[in-house]
Amino acid sequence: MRRIYPVNLFFLRALYDKLPHLELLTGQIMPNFKIVTRFAPSPTGFLHIGGARTALFSYYFARRHGGAFRLRVEDTDKKRSTAEATQAILDGMDWLGIQHDGDVVYQSQNADHHRAAAQAMIESGHAYKCYLTPEEIAAERQKSHDEGRAFRSSWRDGGISPKDAPFVVRFKVPEGQTIIHDEVMGEVKWSNKDFDDLILLRADGSPVYMLAVVVDDHDMGVTHVIRGDDHLINAGRQKLIYQALGWDIPVFAHVPLIFGPDGKKLSKRHGALSIDAYADMGYIPAGLRNYLTRLGWSHGDMEIFGDSEVTSIFELGDINKAPARLDFDKMAFINGEHMVRSAYHTLLSYAQRFFENKNNGPMNCAQMDRLIAALPHITSRANTLIELADQAFFVTRERPIEITGKAKKSLKPDAEVRLRDLHFILSGVKQDAWLDQNILEHLQAYITKEDIGFGKIGAPLRACLTGGAPSPDLSLVLELLGQEEALGRIEDCLNTYF
C-alpha cells in the first residue's frame, strides 16, 4: 500500500514558499511526480457536492499512484469570482478532508503566460485576430445555427485589419477529426467541422477559460485531467489547442454528473447542494467521502471503506459512465458505519454542536460526563449526528423531566408501588456496584419475587428515567445515568405524577 504522503513532499512544500509565484506554474516544481491531477473550481459559490466528488476522485487517483493533487482556482472571469467563494471552497475541501499539494494556483495570475501562448499561436498560424462586431457575430452565429454547422469568422483567412478597431483572438480550428481516449467514456470522436472558432483572448486582451486551462494544466505538469462530463467536448477542443502549441496531451477522464433523488439534474430545488449543507445534516467527513466515492465508482462488492483502502485500489476505469442519483438513505447508512468506526474524540468533536443544539446551549460538567460515558453505547443506534444527539438526549436532559406521549401512558396507578419498591432497592445498591449487569440482577430478582413480567416495571421505569426519549437497555440506562441522577428522576416522577 502506498504512503499517503511521499516524504519528499514536505521538503518540496518548504521550497514553494521561497519561490516567486509564477515559478510554481512551470511544472518543474514537482519533478518527482509522474502523476499530477488537479481540481479546478471556479470561485462563484460554495463547494458543490458534485465538485466535491470530482475532487475526491482526483485526490484518490493521485494518492493511488503516489502523485500530486493540486488545486487551481479558475478566476479568469473577474465579474463572477469572489474571495468569499474561494474561501468557501477551501473550507469545504478542508472539512471534507481532501488535502491538496503545493500552493493554491490562481488562474488570473498567469494571464501573461496565457497571452504569450495565444501570441505564439497567431504566429504559427493556429489563431487569428477577428474584427467582427457584436452584430456581425450574432448574424453569423444565427446563420451557422440555421445551417447546422459550427461558427466560423470571415477573418480566419486574414484580411486588411481596420485601424484601431477592437479585435478578439480566435482559434483557427483545423480540418480533420479529433479523437480522445477518455478513461471513463472510452473513445470519443468529433469532426473538427463541429468545433467553433472559439475565442482565446477577449477584446480587452484577457484570456478565456478554454485557453487558460490548457496553458495552466501544461504549466502545472498536469498529467490527468479529471472533471465533470460537461467538459467532454472541451477535451476535443483543448486537444486541438495542445496540438497547436506542440504540447503533450494529458489523459482525460470525464465523470458523469450527479442527479437529485428524483433523477433530475441537481439544483437549488433539491436543497442540499453545498458541502456544508451535509455537515449541517449531521454527516461526518469520512462517511461522506465513502458515500461520494462509492457513488459512480465501484470495486466489486466493496461498500464500506476508508481512505487507505481506496488509495490502494482506485482506478479511473472503475468509474461508471452513467449519471448516479443521490440517495440519502444509503448516505445515512454509510455515514452510520463510519460513526461507529470513528475514534471517539473525533466523533465527539463533530457531534458537539449537535449536542449543544439539542440541549439549547452548552452542557455542564455533569451532562458532559454522562454523555461521554454513554457515547459508545448509543453510536450504533444513530446514522447521523442529529440522530446521535437524539439518542443522547435521555442522558443529558435535566431534572425534572417532562414525561410525554406513550411514556406517560405507562404511568398507571399500579406503577406507583413498583416505582417505590424499585427506588428502595436501587437506593441500596453500593456506588461501586452501580453497573449494568449488577443492576439487571436486582431488577430480575424483584420481578421474580413479585412474580411479574419485566414489562410491568420496564415501561414505567423507563418513562420516569427518560421521559420517553429513545434509550438503550434499561439497566444500561440506569448505569449511564448514575445512581444519584437515576434515583432523583424516579423521585421527581413519583412526586409529580402520582
Added chain:
RNA sequence: GGCCCUAUCGUCUAGCCUGGCCCAGGACACCGCCCUCUCAAGGCGGAGACACGGGUUCAAAUCCCGUUAGGGCUACCA
C-alpha cells in the same frame, strides 16, 4: 437545429471489453421471522432489474443496427 454522452432490481452497483459459469450477484431502502423491557442494532428469510425492437450466433445482459427516454455542449461563462 447541430454535435456528443448515457441506459441492469425503487436507488447505488457487479457482470458487458475477452458471448455460455447469469432463469443475473452485492449494498441501501422495503416486507416477514428471530432476539426482546421501549426504540434501535444484530441474525435469518422474502419480494424486486438486463428500456424497447430487430439482427449476428448452437448460445446475448454481454456483439451490431435502429427506436425511445434522460443528460451535456453549442458565450468576448467556467
